[in-house]
């Protein structure tokens with residue numbers, strides 16, 4: 251492991267790099283300053299509306315600069331052995347977390363869901379076209395099915411947005427599916443499907459199992475042998491470090507238990523990577539993550555994830571003392587709660603929280619995405635209205 255570069259030093263390097271490329275801020279269009287101010291405002295400890303980390307891991311900006319300077323295209327991987335090595339090192343770490351042997355970086359969770367169902371469809375020997383996923387799954391599953399000509403059937407969930415496994419069992423008995431998509435962290439409330447039981451069921455019908463862990467994947471950085479052994483049995487899994495692991499977009503990972511073609515050739519026109527969604531891609535997908543990992547080690551991610559989740563739990567407990575209404579905490583950093591309609595609209599407009607629909611009801615939603623988001627700062631904003 252390298253000696254950690256102090257963050258202040260990283261910022262100094264960044265300024266030097268910036269000075270070399272963009273000259274004087276005053277020479278940029280006037281609204282550049284407004285853009286910076288907008289970004290700064292969204293970085294405070296009470297901004298929790300979305301799954302967008304407002305405070306990035308410490309070396310991310312430097313990593314983005316490095317990526318911008320490098321510009322290598324991994325469609326011609328042989329030209330960039332150093333970049334390829336950084337990609338492999340980062341993927342090896344991720345593969346060891348999820349116990350899945352093949353992985354590639356991608357542009358986001360929506361692409362991973364499409365990639366998974368594409369791979370499932372092309373490997374199915376029975377011409378099946380039905381896909382089961384929970385009612386609370388991300389809308390990109392429906393989009394992917396539409397693109398691929400598959401038929402999506404939604405399975406009922408309980409009041410924590412967890413798929414009802416008996417309903418899945420009935421559906422599988424009725425019509426064995428091509429694929430079952432399980433969600434580890436639903437977009438609205440962080441609902442967690444019963445991964446073990448659903449995997450077993452899908453195994454009996456020989457169906458592809460894809461785990462959409464775009465949000466919940468960060469829990470795999472904790473010491474969770476049980477999660478790893480579950481993910482190791484899935485056919486594919488998607489995870490977004492650009493949501494819950496403090497990375498800039500785009501930084502997403504698609505894992506598979508089945509071989510994915512590698513792009514090692516310079517002659518990609520002759521030897522096209524036909525089974526990967528991304529065309530040109532390179533350092534922008536992973537160099538910030540790689541640099542953070544090199545400088546800070548996995549332990550940093552584990553600790554920040556623990557703290558982020560602890561802040562979410564604290565917020566849920568404090569909120570429960572202020573309201574008799576629903577407070578739903580599924581344990582992975584998203585809290586949904588009820589409040590009189592319209593009462594908190596100003597906070598929605600300020601980016602403090604968001605509105606959502608949970609089991610047919612309007613709720614407010616707070617997402618602990620950044621390691622700088624604080625329970626007490628959020629409670630202070632909410633208290634006058636509750």
Ligand SMILES: Cc1ncc(COP(=O)(O)O)c(C=O)c1O
Nearest residue numbers: 358359360388435437462464465
């Ligand atoms: C569970 C889940 N899957 C997929 C996605 C889509 O991810 P992306 O925005 O990276 O395409 C989201 C986004 O919120 C999500 O919550």
